[in-house]
Amino acid sequence: MPRRALATLIALVLAACSPGAPAEGAAPGPQARDSGRREVAVFAGGCFWSVEANFEAMPGVVAAVSGFAGGRVANPTYDQVIRGGTGHLEAVQVTFDPARISYRQLVDRFWRTIDPTDPDGQFCDQGPTYATAVFAAPAQKPAAEASRRVAAARIGAARFVTPVRDAVRFWPAEAYHQDFARLNPVRYAGYSRFCGRGARLRAVWGA
8 A cells, every 4th residue: 555645544543443345245155175276366456455355255265465467577576566667556366276166256256345447546545556457367268257247237337447357477565465454454444444445345336
């Protein structure tokens, strides 16, 4: 998140805070045993703290790593990305067991955790690095595009600006960004409340 917001967050950390995204579509149903199989998916949904937290709670997700995708610079640092010019989006690489949760379920969930009508960022995080996208491998693209059509039909295709993009190299962010919401729950809740995530998601998707 931008450094300019840190002063505001410090003032909010002691406030009573609501959670970020609603839980629509989070539960995949009865749980199978871990099959040992692993696949990956990459999503850009604004601040990677929030995207990571949303996916980590889903049964069948093995890991979620905050980082960057879609840019022109190899192994970018957070400071490089937020200064601009690298072309990267904040993104999260999700590792999942396809026997327990499908790629389509992950994409369906992703839409409900973002505002896909905002072309300039997400919530209080605005600017090119906070744009949204699904980065899909060739085998994943049909499911991603089908999911996008269904989601866009619900809120209006003309308003739905989040694209499905070709998969690209994913670069992990620094260690202090990983598991931020879990390791800093009060600060993250303050950030989420300050940004109005819950209210905006309800406005876009309904209760």
